[in-house]
Amino acid sequence: MSDLGKDSESIAKAAPLLRKAPHHIAKPLSDFKAASHDLSALGALGALMSATDDVREGMDTLSKLAKDLVGEWHGEAKLMTDLSEAFDVLDLMIEAATRGKKQG
Known part of the structure; x- marks a missing residue:
């Protein structure tokens, strides 16, 4: 198996993960x-210092970023699958060209 074949196999295994x-x-x-909707742990101090709203906003922002990250992971997995398939095709083309040179 060529290096491209090994790379392709490795990428193909990683994409589903x-x-x-x-x-x-x-x-x-x-x-x-x-939990961002129940910030009672901050108690009266949180309400007095307006910390509750700031913490809730920060937690909402983090949640949105995590959701965006999931989208990125799906995109990366698709790219990895496409790359693996391209490596497979390239590996076959190199192998065919090598055989052609040996025969010619």
Whole structure:
């Protein structure tokens, strides 16, 4: 197996793992979003200092960023799959060209 074949195989194995990554953060992210609506732990001090709104806004921003990150992971996984397939085709073309030179 050529280096391209090894790279292709490695990338092809990694892409599905990257696609599965969001499943590992779904529950913690849901819990985090829910917690942003119950900031009673800050108590009266949080309300007096307007910290509750700031913390809630920060938690909402982090939740949105995590959602965007999941989209990025899916895009990267697709790119990795496409790259793996391109490496496979290139590897076959190089192999065919090598055989052609040996025969000619």
